[in-house]
Amino acid sequence: MSILRIEGIGGGYGSVTVLRDITLTLETGENLGLFGPNGHGKTTLLRMTSGLMRPSSGTIQFDGRDITGASPSKIVTSGLVHTQQGNTLFGDMGVAETLEMAAFTKRARAGATARLEKVYALFPRLAERRKQKTRTLSGGERQMLSIGSALMCAPRLLVLDEPTLGLSPRLKEELTEALIEISNSVPLMVVEQDVELLLAVTDRQVLVEHGEIVREITATNTPDHAEIVAMYFGAQA
Numbered sequence: 001m002s003i004l005r006i007e008g009i010g011g012g013y014g015s016v017t018v019l020r021d022i023t024l025t026l027e028t029g030e031n032l033g034l035f036g037p038n039g040h041g042k043t044t045l046l047r048m049t050s051g052l053m054r055p056s057s058g059t060i061q062f063d064g065r066d067i068t069g070a071s072p073s074k075i076v077t078s079g080l081v082h083t084q085q086g087n088t089l090f091g092d093m094g095v096a097e098t099l100e101m102a103a104f105t106k107r108a109r110a111g112a113t114a115r116l117e118k119v120y121a122l123f124p125r126l127a128e129r130r131k132q133k134t135r136t137l138s139g140g141e142r143q144m145l146s147i148g149s150a151l152m153c154a155p156r157l158l159v160l161d162e163p164t165l166g167l168s169p170r171l172k173e174e175l176t177e178a179l180i181e182i183s184n185s186v187p188l189m190v191v192e193q194d195v196e197l198l199l200a201v202t203d204r205q206v207l208v209e210h211g212e213i214v215r216e217i218t219a220t221n222t223p224d225h226a227e228i229v230a231m232y233f234g235a236q237a
C-alpha cells in the first residue's frame, strides 16, 4: 500500500506557477529522494505535501486519506512530519526542552520518554548538550535538533528539506549514518543536493525540474555519478 499519493498537483505563489503537474507515489517501506537545480520547486512540493501551502490543482493522500487542503497541524497530527529547509528553531529554549515540546500530539506524548532516549542515542552530540540553548548550537547540531524534534512527533512519514545544507563533510557523514538508521523504521522523503547522501539513504530518486518530475532513478537504471551531477545543473532543460 502507498503511504503517500500525490496526483497531478500544481500551483505556486500568487500568479507565479511553480509546480506544473506532479504525480508521485511513495510505497510503504520505501525511501524517496528528490533533487534538481535551485529554484525549481522542490521546497514548494514539500510545503504542499505538509499543508504549509495549498495546491491549486491535484490531490494528496496520506495513508489512504485525502489531506489536500488540510491544515499543517492536522497533517502533522496524522504523522506526516516535515522539517523545513534552514533553521527554524527557537533560540532561547534548551535542547532537551525543544525535544520535549516537539512531542505535542497525543500519539507522540505516549512514548515520549523512550523516544527521547532514542534521539539521544542517534545524536550523542545532542545528549551532551541537553541544557544548552539552541541559539548557541552549531549549524550541524541545529540540523540534528531539527531532525530529532521531528522524530519526537512520532512520524509515520518524515519529510526532510536539505538536511545537510552547509554541514562539514564530517557532520554530513554523521547525519547520513543517522538517516540510514532512521530510514529503517520511518519512511523518508528527502530533498538533498548531496548525491552520496541521497543514494545512500533513499531507494529511488526523482529529478525535479521546472516544477515537473523529469526523470526517475531506481536501482536498475542508476546513471553514473557525473551524469547525476550534471542533472543538478539543469542538464535536462
Ligand SMILES: Nc1ncnc2c1ncn2[C@@H]1O[C@H](COP(=O)(O)OP(=O)(O)OP(=O)(O)O)[C@@H](O)[C@H]1O
Pocket: 013, 016, 018, 036, 037, 038, 039, 040, 041, 042, 043, 044, 045, 085
Ligand atoms: N514565498 C515565495 N513567494 C514567491 N515566490 C517564491 C516563494 N518561495 C519560493 N518562491 C519561488 O518559487 C520557485 C521555487 O522555489 P523552491 O523554494 O520550491 O525551489 P527549490 O527547488 O527548493 O530551490 P533550492 O534548491 O534553492 O532550495 C523559485 O523561483 C522561488 O523564487
Ligand SMILES: [Mg+2]
Pocket: 042, 043, 044, 085, 161
Ligand atoms: Mg528548497
